[in-house]
Amino acid sequence: MRDRYDVVIVGGGLSGSSTAYFLGANPDFRGRVLVVERDPTYANAPSAKATGGIRQQFSTPENIRIGLFGAHFAKNVDEYLAVDGESTGVVFREQGYLLLATSAALPILQANHRTQLAEGADIVFLRPAEIAERFPWVRTDGLEGGFFGQRNEGWVDPYAFLQAFRRKARALGADYVEDRAVDVVTAGGRVTAVRLERGGLVECGAMLDAAGASGGRAVGRMLGVDLPVESRLRTTFVWECREDVSRGPLTVLPSGVAWRPEGRTCIGNLSPPPERDPERFDHEIDHDEFERDIWPLLAEWIPPFEALKVTGAWCCHYDFNTLDENAILGLLPGYDNAYVALGFSGHGMQQSPAVGRALSELIVHGEYRSLDLGRFGYARVATGEGIHESNCW
Ligand SMILES: Cc1cc2nc3c(=O)[nH]c(=O)nc-3n(C[C@H](O)[C@H](O)[C@H](O)COP(=O)(O)OP(=O)(O)OC[C@H]3O[C@@H](n4cnc5c(N)ncnc54)[C@H](O)[C@@H]3O)c2cc1C
Incomplete structure (x- = not known):
């Protein structure tokens, strides 16, 4: 590690590693990048433990465009991230997202669908009979239908995706150090150095706060x-259940439970209601949650799940943006060289390719060039006027 870098990135998860990769891949950038990651095992990082979903079924045009680039990147991942011709091993399972709609949710989902089509996403509306034919394990009485992404939606293994970004970023010259950022030095609206717990002061030309749920606010x-x-x-x-649902899509039930096949098993989760969703930093699994809150909702719409066996559980944290559940991206107020990528609230994995590309452009060129993500800037936090994204669950 040197004692000066052009860009210091705090947090080596998907946001930080994608930005490090896109900086290294930018022919107009000739600087040095340091990624500071306090836990390179990523034992508790959502970047390693996410569901891995990539979708365009959002209501905000920018989120749809970000999702389209995420799918393109995942499909062509080896063209971006292979090192010396060696495949990343990342597989995009393009099995779609299926959002089931009752009459209560239909008008909102229909409006969102119009926005998705206008943005070029390939989402179709399936009537109950079509759902029954394609996905016979779904109960369709009581449903108005479902919205299905037949192309460009699915999932990847987030840990493999993260490792591929890291490996390529390093191959392009980024240094990774196992350390914790504990302070910054600023002068005249600029960050001049980042203090590391063990490594001491590292001078920088710019810094990015990509420290996620566990550290991003503290870095701010x-x-x-x-x-x-x-x-x-x-x-x-x-x-596990007896029926084979392994060809199924990532399915979002009317109650907000989201599940998908993982080989012959299934994985899924449910965001608790706001009154039971306080800020938490622990990793305690409530093993009763499945039987109490999730299983009844699963069995309601997926009859084969009436008989199932829970075989495991893990937990980690959303970096939940309390203003509007959307990313906060770009320069931090009062600085012309301190950037942030935080607040992804459950969709930061799929957004990491577009976010890394956008931030690298902002750092190198002072503007977004591929996709204008200015709407996600800090300015909306200052005014309190969030971006309403209605396809969050
Ligand atoms: C259960 C669950 C399911 C999800 N499913 C999906 C999904 O299907 N699709 C999707 O797109 N997204 C999903 N997400 C969201 C996604 O995982 C996150 O938005 C994304 O991984 C955020 O990446 P990040 O790099 O910004 O943050 P993180 O992954 O949190 O990385 C930040 C890193 O910073 C490090 N750090 C923190 N503080 C410091 C410090 N002071 N110094 C040095 N290092 C520090 C941490 O150790 C960490 O490794 C899910 C999240 C969860 C919790």
Whole structure:
């Protein structure tokens, strides 16, 4: 590790590693990048433990465009991230997302569908009979239909995706160091150095706060900025059932339970209601949650899940943006070289390719060039006028 870098990235998860990769791949950038990651095992990082879903079924045009680039990137991942011709091993399982609609949700989902089509997403509306034919394990009485992404939606293994970004970023010259950023030095609206717990002061030309749910807000505070992001615990359960649903899509039930096949098993989770969703930093799994809150909702719409066996569970945290559940991207207020990528609230994995590309452009060129993500800037936090994304669950 040197004592000066052009860009210091705090947090080596998907946001930080994607930005490091896109900086290294930008022919106009000739600087040095340091990624500071306090836990390179990623034992508790959502970047390693997400569901892995990539979709375009959002209501915000920018989120749809980001999702389209995420799918393109995942499909062509080896063209971006292979090192010396060696495949990344990342597989995009293009099995779609299926959002089941009752009459209550139909008008909103229909409006969102129109926006998705206008943005070029390939989402179709399936009537109950079509759902029954394609996905016979879904109960369709009581349903108005479902919205299905027949192309460009599915999932990847997030850990493999993260490792591929890291490996390529390093191959392009980025240094990774196992350490914790504990403070910053600023002068005249600029960050001049980042202090590491073990490594001491590292001077920098620019810095990025990509420290996620566990550290992003604290890094913001070091810069005197209060970011409206809380750490919210989410538990993913794993179960088996007798019926083979392995060809199924990532399915979102009317209750908000989201599940998908993982080989011959299934994984799924449910975001608790706001009154039972405080900020938390622990990793305690509530093993009763599945039977109490999730199983009845699963069995209601997926009859084969009436008889199932839970075989595992893990937990990690959303970096939950309390203003609007959307990313906060770009320059931090009062600085011309301190950037942030935080607040993804459950969709930061699929957004990491577009976010890394966008931030690298902002850092190198001072503007977004591929996709204008200016709407996700901090300015909306200052005014309190969030972006309403209605396809969050
Ligand atoms: C249960 C669950 C399911 C999800 N499913 C999906 C999904 O299907 N699709 C999707 O797109 N997204 C999903 N997400 C969201 C996605 O995982 C996150 O938005 C994304 O991984 C955020 O990446 P990140 O790099 O910004 O943050 P993180 O993954 O949190 O990485 C931040 C890193 O910063 C490090 N760090 C923190 N503080 C410091 C410090 N002071 N110094 C040095 N290092 C520090 C941490 O150790 C961590 O490794 C899910 C999340 C959860 C919890």
